[in-house]
Amino acid sequence: MSTQTQTERREPRFAHSVGLVAGREISTKLRSKAFVISTLVLMAGVLVSVVLSSLFGGQEGPTKVAVVGAASEVVAAAPTLEGVPADDLDAAEQLLRDGDVDAVVAPSETVAAAGIETTAPAEASELADLTVIGLDQQPQGVMGALAAYPSAAVLDPAPVDAGLAYLVAFGFGIVFFFAALTFGSTIAQAVVEEKQTRIVEILLSTVSARALLTGKVLGNAALALGQVVAIAVIAILGLAVTGQQILLGGLGISVAWFIVFFAFGFLLLSALFAATAATVSRVEDVGSVTMPVMMLVMIPYFLIIFFNDNPTVLAVMSYVPFSAPVGMPMRIFLEQAAWWEPLLSLAILIGTTAVALLIGDRIYRNSLLRMGARVPFMEALRGR
Template identity: 55%
Template sequence: MSTVAPTFLQSTLLVSNREITMRLRSKAFLISTGILLLAALASIVIGSVVSANAEPTKVAVQRSVINALPELRQFAVTDVNTRAEAEKLVRSGAVEAAIVSNSKVSKLGITVIGLSSPPSEVIAAVSVAPDLQLLDTSKKNPLLTYLVALGFGLVFFMSAVTFGSTIAQSVVEEKSTRVVEILMSTIPVRTLLAGKILGNSILAFAQIALIAILAGVGLLVTGQATLLGTLGPSIIWFIVFFTFGFILLAALFAAAASLVSRQEDMPSVTTPVTMLVMVPYVLVILFNDNPIVLGIMSYVPFSAPVGMPMRIFLGTAQWWEPLLSLSILLVSTAFVIVLGSRIYENSLLRMGGRVKLREALAR
């Protein structure tokens, strides 16, 4: 009795399910994922505790409006005589905000002055929303910018390297034990590659989504809803860019690993791919407030998953730039998948020494 051969989609799903099941049964994978989630939650809780124990916000208040304001016991208040004096203190960093008289513009009769971002705590304290003026809208809090850059860079680096290395180890293990010969007798090579990429991409996406959800819940529970509103759009774009960026890297890890037949030879072929992940991590930490470097990073496929979300957070990206960057990433991903599948297909059955890249690319 003849049997109907499985379709490409059915075979791909079968391989991906196998990859997911193997990872979920791995104690090392579950422990590392748990540690990563706990680290994300701990960073939010620690940040909340530190901010709660921080010194009172320093605010300059013009003497002419003191009687019109509610009590400001939660702030360290500095009295000033003129608006110019208040602005000088804000610009110098001596105070974080100022409350001055402005009866001609605001019905409330006051204006809250901030430097680079709205002083939400001061605005909430005066009960009724006053007229707001920002002296420098091009800057974010340096510490917050650094932490956001560190978060994006670290999550991208750890997830990409962890799952990329898992794919590479799986390819080399199947090749060295000749299990791949059995698999190839039942399903096409490209189906095997597609299943590996799909399975590990699903796991990587699920991990990133869990971190994002946990971070959002943590910010809400610790009373940092304003910060969540600021980070929300950049986190969403980070997840989108990471999804396709990881598929690109997964194809490279699988193709590189297919060039060798022994686990000890794997680092020599996967190191270049690992460097492609490490470079964006280092650059976004060192140049998190450099518009030129971030601008270049946001259009390079390997660094776009980190560079573009950072620009969205900083407010320096135009509305069309994420779409253009994502289009470049999608085209690059498709090209790398085609190239990687050729290397993978031509190298998988070649045992022994390392396969030269030129031979792997040849028809």
């Protein structure tokens, strides 16, 4: 009975301690003007980039489309389209391949007779007997300008536009890089400052080292995840308001997966930042001791920037725990990942995170009260 009573008392005390530490981390950060301003600037930058992509991505004049037969009358009724007459479908296709027009609008019967595979309209309309043909992607802008639901076809299908793929890769990379590095460095700095000023000795008289570490990690993880979610919401709202539904539809599921992967990836890295920082006693030594962890943040960023169009590199990145938060969402966006791959990659990441938390906890507890010279990692692990 006594053992059970002690256990029942100890568990809520640990949870309460973690909550206090996490709350302290969050409130301290939210009271920081630098943090609030940097967050607002980052969110404003995301919103501005979305708006600018809409403004500069649009056409200044009417979109030129090749028209075949009776399609000319329908195109003439669309103010944002300029019809270029073509004698037949072959001539219209040649105009499209030469870049003289952005799409072809032709009767569905003519397209079917040419053996071009089409996508059925989303719903019945008076334009269901017309087909809009794009070169490598469905010309959504032209289809929207017709204010109806014609069939669609693509001559030379391409998975994703190369420029768009680069922008998405850059977005995933910079968000992970910025958030992990900023909050990870904050955790490391706080650990050493508390140790150097001996505040940690006061804290440890109230809470356990494990609760202190857990609270720091969870508090900063909540802030980082909240920042990422806010950026995602701003980007999605911006895309929706500016009418970029095509990009919005393709990004939705990959952004959702990115948030999930980021949550566990940040826990992994933050535990390592806290553990490595606990082995030194001076703020001046934080940079050198946390450099290996910083490299684990930087490498995925540079890999995704330089090799976003390399399926082999992306495949490897999507299974390495430190780069999976960037690599796997990118593969999902490019439609290169089978349905089971994100689940397998996430399982590997969660397992690695659990191991890192256990190792980080041991190093942190065994190093926190040791002052003076840097504590070797093996000694911290052994607890000597």
